Amino acid sequence: MAPATAQSVDEETPLLRSDGGDEFPGYDIARVQSVISADGIEPTFQAVMTPEDDRSSCANHGAAADSQKKEAHPHFINVTQREFWAVFSGILFAWLIAMFDSTLMASIHPAITSHFNAANSAAWLSTVFLLTSTAFQPVFGRISDVFGRRPVYLFAVAVFFITTAWCATAQSITSFIAARAFCGLGAGGVVSAGMIISSDLIRIEYRGMYQSYINLCNGIGSSLGVACGGYIADTLGWRAAFGIQLPFIFVYLIISYFVVPTSLGPELARNEGWTLTQAAKTLDIKGSFLLVTGVTSLLLTLNLGGNVLPWSHPVIIVSLLVFCVCLIPFLKIEARAKRPVMPLPLLSTFPQANLILSNFFGTMVINTILFNMPLFFQAVKLESLTSSGLRILASSLAIMASSVFTGFFITWSGRLKPMLIIGFVFFIIGCAVTSSMNRDTPGWLAMLFLLPSGFGQGFAMPATLVSTLAVSPQAEQAVTTTTLSLFRNLGSVFGVSVSSWTLQNALIYYLTQSVTGNDRQDIIKRVRQSITEIHLLDPIHQGEAEKRDGDVPTWLSCR
Known part of the structure; x- marks a missing residue:
């Protein structure tokens, strides 16, 4: 069977299914269609895996001879x-x-x-x-x-x-x-x-x-x-x-x-037939070292900077410098490596790069909201830790329900693009409604406002995972999966770090404008360090702190 070509792509043909009479539906076109054209990848993108490739892959697994003895199942490969x-x-x-x-x-x-x-x-x-x-x-x-x-x-x-x-x-x-x-x-x-x-x-x-x-x-x-x-x-x-x-x-x-x-x-x-030494030489050891060192330094900077330690602290400065020093050599090594630990085409080639970066920004959005909303409930609505946690649970339930639905929908319909679009529309709606909240927003309504972003993650994230795997060669499945996971985690850290930095600096600015009295600096310091201090303030200062805490975390952190 000849590889699929751009001319054979039908706009109405689903990504993951085939109308042919193959024993395994979609076996020959599973990774050929266009994500952007509603069904897989761009029409000019060549087939990533054909039946011959798949059989070759099974042979590489050392199990081709045994596969004929196994009871075939349309869902599974060689088991x-x-x-x-x-x-x-x-x-x-x-x-x-x-x-x-x-x-x-x-x-x-x-x-x-x-x-x-x-x-x-x-x-x-x-x-x-x-x-x-x-x-x-x-x-x-x-x-x-x-x-x-x-x-x-x-x-x-x-x-x-x-x-x-x-x-x-x-x-x-x-x-x-x-x-x-x-x-x-x-x-x-x-x-x-x-x-x-x-x-x-x-x-x-x-x-x-x-x-x-x-x-x-x-x-x-x-x-x-x-x-x-x-x-x-x-x-x-x-x-x-x-x-x-x-x-x-x-x-x-x-x-x-x-x-x-x-x-x-x-x-x-x-x-x-490699020895242990020969196998070790094939690993991208230099690239792995630079990647681990660079990512660790970046995470250390984002996780501690402006939150646990000031940005001017030596630990933060050194960590940021280490990341910058590792970045350029890492890119050069990965460009030349035979089996790079992170193939650069994943981050520069359409559509893989789009899908991986969408994961990064998607997790950045949801973690920005989930990190700041407990602050809103506790500092602005003056709710307890337990009550705040129960309200956040609504978002978690939305994520679970929508992600389970998405997986079954993709398998049933064979389409990925609808879930991608719906998911990111929900992300936009979630950012809009949470950024509109203030201290006058009823608690029940604020809890409902968390649902769109939760649905956004549940619809979009599984679809981007399956899409990325669908347009990646079988030989690159492992590194594609781990690269996607890396950028999801980085998005989570960026969301928390950037929103926390924005919130703290905005609080300094707005609290300085609104808090009055001779002890205003002490009050500002106490409120920034612990939201429980708001409960201990006198009614006048409590109202001032609540207002600014209500204005800042919802609007600025969701921008």
């Missing part, structure tokens, strides 16, 4: 339905645990810092986890291409187990921070490798449906981490919040050893 669910159900479970652990710190960090008498180190508890879980994701992708998915995945699960136990038994704040750093490495590997394995096993036509299950576990795990973490810490102690995860992770590690297929991904080292 039976039973084998798939044995692997995928474990991936879902590991994803849920990883999300639970990643959001746990939001509710239990006060108990940990109080135990070690280290309140000034609170920011580092979440920061180091974020640094390692984000910076190393692209590295996991390339290593799994060389050595196979299974050893990388088992390594990540093992690191996750060991470091979670370390967190539960740490005897000092320094030890605990180090444990969280390595725990981020394990959790990031579990998440990224799980996504890569899913792409190896699921045909792109049906990827959206199974992504819905991942999105559901993502939402449940994140919600449980925030909601149950504090309860566990209050009733059983903060160490139990980590200890309770250990039996589940250990059992899953044992199960994974037996059920995760040995032949997944290119497995270049085995298929090419």
Whole structure:
């Protein structure tokens, strides 16, 4: 069968389905249509994977001979339905645990810092986890291409187990921070490798449906981490919040050893007969080092600058300089590398670059809103922490519901563009309505105003993931997945950092104008440092602070 050409593209032909009589619907056109023309990629874009390519890919996996013995299933690649669910159900479970652990710190960090008498180190508890879980994701992708998915995945699960136990038994704040750093490495590997394995096993036509299950576990795990973490810490102690995860992770590690297929991904080292030294030489070690160092420095700058440390602090200045120093050599190395850790065409070629950057800006928007709205409810509406959290839960439920719907819609209809458009329209509506809120906005209405941005994320983000995978070669699935995850995480950090910087500087300006009295500077300082101080002010100053806190976080942070 000849590769698809631009002339054969029908405007009404869906991206992921074929009307032909093939055994696997959409098998020959899964990655040929145009995302922009409502169905896949631009008409001039050549077919990324043909049936011959797919069969070749299976051969590279070392399983072509066995595939004839397996019961064919239209959803999966080279595995039976039973084998798939044995692997995928474990991936879902590991994803849920990883999300639970990643959001746990939001509710239990006060108990940990109080135990070690280290309140000034609170920011580092979440920061180091974020640094390692984000910076190393692209590295996991390339290593799994060389050595196979299974050893990388088992390594990540093992690191996750060991470091979670370390967190539960740490005897000092320094030890605990180090444990969280390595725990981020394990959790990031579990998440990224799980996504890569899913792409190896699921045909792109049906990827959206199974992504819905991942999105559901993502939402449940994140919600449980925030909601149950504090309860566990209050009733059983903060160490139990980590200890309770250990039996589940250990059992899953044992199960994974037996059920995760040995032949997944290119497995270049085995298929090419490379020794360990030869395989290591094929890795983009220089690029990986510069990427990890640069991303870590950038995240450190954005996460701490203007929030924990002033922008003029030596740590912030040095981190920013390190990022700048790493950037140019990294780009030069990636342009020449045979197997770059982050292929530059992903960031410069249509449509991959558009989709990856849309992920960046989408997560930037939703995290800007979710970070600032609790401040609005607590500082402006003077609601409790519990009440504020329940109102934010509406957005989380919207994200879960819409993301699950999106995955099944993509598989059912074979169309991606409708979800992309609807998602980003909801993002625009979400920014507009939240930026219109003030202290006179009823609490119930403010909660409803959070729904559009939640729907925006749920509709747009799964669609961009499937679109990016659909226009990427099979050999680049791993690095595409991890690059997409990296930019999503960077968008989250940018959203929080930029909006926090904007908010703090705007508060200084507006509070200076509105707060009166001889002790105005002290009041401004107290309000900027802690929103609970608003409750302690006299009625006149409280009204002044509420008004400015209501004007600033909603409008400026959503710009």
